[in-house]
Amino acid sequence: MIESLLIANRGEIARRIIRTARRLGIRTIAVHADVDAAMPFVREADEAVCIGPAPARDSYLRQDLLLEAARATGAQAIHPGYGFLSENAEFAEAVIAAGLVWVGAPPAAIRAMGLKDAAKERMIAAGVPVTPGYLGADQSPDHLQREADAIGYPVLIKAVAGGGGKGMRRVEAAPDFAEALASCKREAAASFGDDRVLIEKYILSPRHIEVQVFGDTHGHVVHLFERDCSLQRRHQKVIEEAPAPGMDAATRDAICEAAVRAVKAVDYVGAGTIEFIADGSEGLRADRIWFMEMNTRLQVEHPVTESITGQDLVEWQLRVASGEPLPKRQEDLTIDGWAMEARLYAENPTTGFLPSTGPLDHLRFPSDLRIDSGVKQGGEVTPYYDPMIAKIIAHAPSREQAAQQLAQGVRQVEVWPVRTNAAFLARAASHPDFLAAHIDTGFIERHAETLIPSAEPGASVLDAAARALLTSDGDDPWTALQGFRANRHASQEIEVAVAGKPYLVSLSKNPSTARVEDGLIFVDGEAWAFEPWRAEPGTTGAAGGDGAILSPMPGRVIAVAVRQGDAVTKGQRLVVIEAMKMEQALLAPFDGIVAEFKASEGAQVSEGTLLVRVEGEA
Structure with a gap:
């Protein structure tokens, strides 16, 4: 049995591997980016090595640093988990060449199954049924169009080297094929460095x-x-x-x-x-x-x-x-x-x-x-x-x-x-x-x-907030007097603020299923902040009625398309925010002038941060 194991991954899968390795008596070594230093997987491993800054390309994807960490800690084997380098044949070969045990698929198998067209050809030879489609070498648009026509629509265009949903386009009819093909090839080239595609029959109830x-x-x-x-x-x-x-x-x-x-x-x-x-x-x-x-x-x-x-x-x-x-x-x-x-x-x-x-x-x-x-x-x-x-x-x-x-x-x-x-x-x-x-x-x-849940709090949330504001030390809200207006009967309406927005709530006599803790309401997987209603609570959202464009999520500004003083039209792209590999474009809510501009390319911003303010033209 392997005696020491370096885990070339992070987070949940690293903890999962550590749990089993510990039970088997295997010493574990965690590697981590500096931003992950306090993560549970780092503390739970027998030993930990910092391998670089937060971006994965500078840490978890650095094959040289991973191998150096393995040598320095005397690791006997490397487990890649999933994601990152787990299906990288070159890394697998480097691990084996370094005299270490690779806890993963053989490099030749990774390569054989890594390209969708070659993998399907191999499966056909092995008698494994494959989806009807075209896997050929002729990648000219005209030939691909003819193949798609012969397969019958709808079809699915897929990048040969694709994965994770990238480089895929569904085409409903022949006139749409050329544009979808061009788009798919662009995305495949940008994501995988390979614009080759295959075509499959699209399954209607997949x-x-x-x-x-x-x-x-x-x-x-x-x-x-x-x-x-x-x-x-x-x-x-x-x-x-x-x-x-x-x-x-x-x-x-x-x-x-x-x-x-x-x-x-x-x-x-x-x-x-x-x-x-x-x-x-x-x-x-x-x-x-x-x-x-x-x-x-x-x-x-x-x-x-x-x-x-x-x-x-x-x-x-x-x-x-x-x-x-x-x-x-x-x-x-x-x-x-x-x-x-x-x-x-x-x-x-x-x-x-x-x-x-x-x-x-x-x-x-x-x-x-x-x-x-x-x-x-x-x-x-x-x-x-x-x-x-x-x-x-x-x-x-x-x-x-x-x-x-x-x-x-x-x-x-x-x-x-x-x-x-x-x-x-x-x-x-x-x-x-x-x-x-x-x-x-x-x-x-x-x-x-x-x-998809509503962005507005449901009745149970509002009821729980009202009860919490009226209740003191566990008193029954129907006998408590706090918060009641003069000359109102016991079923009066109570003003509360949930997520910074005012609501007038009529208390229900039915018990609430929500759990309340320190100004928070938890119910059915949702969480809401509440407080007594104040005259001017803060606002949130991607764009206010006054033309304030707020960041809808914590992330990094990756593109700015306007400057202060520019004239903009409704729907025009102003700023692009990126977080966790997802981009969100923020658009002008109406025609107007950029009166205020606080977004700078490369900046990290919090949810609700003012980025741009657009004012309507007089």
Whole structure:
């Protein structure tokens, strides 16, 4: 068994690896950027090394610094986690060349499955079904147009070297193809340095099904069944579950056997995931499930597989990397119950899911579910890395029970002042169509109106705020006199300010489900600040009625398009803010003149900071 392990990652996955390594008696070494010095994973490791400043390109992506840290600490092996360098064949080769153990896929397998067109050709040769499409070398626009016409619309244009939802365009009809192709190629070239594309038939009711696979150095390969990751937003997974709903035994056998063939075709070692796309319009059928791509690493959603199989996949990785055979044979693996995972992100659904960064002054998770998190109360969500706060995992005997546990769990999440998607997750996990397993990758977009919470506080929030202001030392608000106006009866209306906005509240006699603590209300995954109403509370928002353009999120100003005194027209771009790899353009609310300009390119700004003020022309 490996004796010492450097973890070339951070946050939640670093803590996850440390937990298993400690149980196995393995010494762990954390590497961290300077901004992460106080993070839990740094404190929990046996040793820690600072490898540079906050930007990932200057720290977590510096292969030379990672290898230097491994040599300096006497690490025997390197685990890359997921993201960052986990699927970088050059780094894997450098680790091996340095005489260290690489806890990941073989470099040759990473390369073989890294390009979508080459991977599909290899899968076809191995007898794995692939989505109908074009994978050819002729990349001329005219030829690609003819191929798309022959496949039949809608089609999906995908960057050969793409990933994470970038370099993808859906095309509904032939006249739209040329423009979509040009846009896709530009994005692919900018993101991956490779503008080549492939074309696939677009599946109208797509389900995202993936199979967890494992191989060892002794020639053994097993699968650990499937996961359904269909609930996605902008091609990013939101809720995952295992097993896949509606999957019968025959279809499961077919898809899992295809996944094993795919692994054997590239002599795979370690943890991997074979991703399939299924046409769910008539339920899951073996002849309507096609290979999409392979992820040559551990997946974010691996806990749901661990839950239903009772296996520790990080332990499997470490044992396989140590040269041991797989811990279980295929016939020893079974499915026990149902598991679901929700990804809790630092983002605000009411503002288009803009990132939310800042201190975690208050952080509370449900106590009866598995929580995999990289942060703790008193920490901070910075703008430099992925905005995931935690993974919340429920495991129960049935799908209905797992969904109920998950929804209840995310409702209990309390975070302040950072905004989260907890309320959005609760609504998704309890939606009638989700409970009925009527799901596909368009589920969130289709139900956005009911899934995204209101930017205004609900009745339970207002009621809780009013009660809290009227209650002293636990007195019954119906007998308390504080805050009542003269000559009003007991059911009077009370003025409160919630999120800086005034409300006139008529107290309900029904008990509130909200929890109140130190000027904060927590209910159903949402958090609200409240106080007695004052005549002139502060304002928030992206643009006030007076033309004040405020930063909608903490972030960095990456572009300014105007100067003080410039004339602008309604909808004109003024400033662009970036946080966590997401850009937000702020536009002029009406025709006018830039009367005040406080934005400077490169500056870090807080949410609500005044950037520009536009005044209407007289």
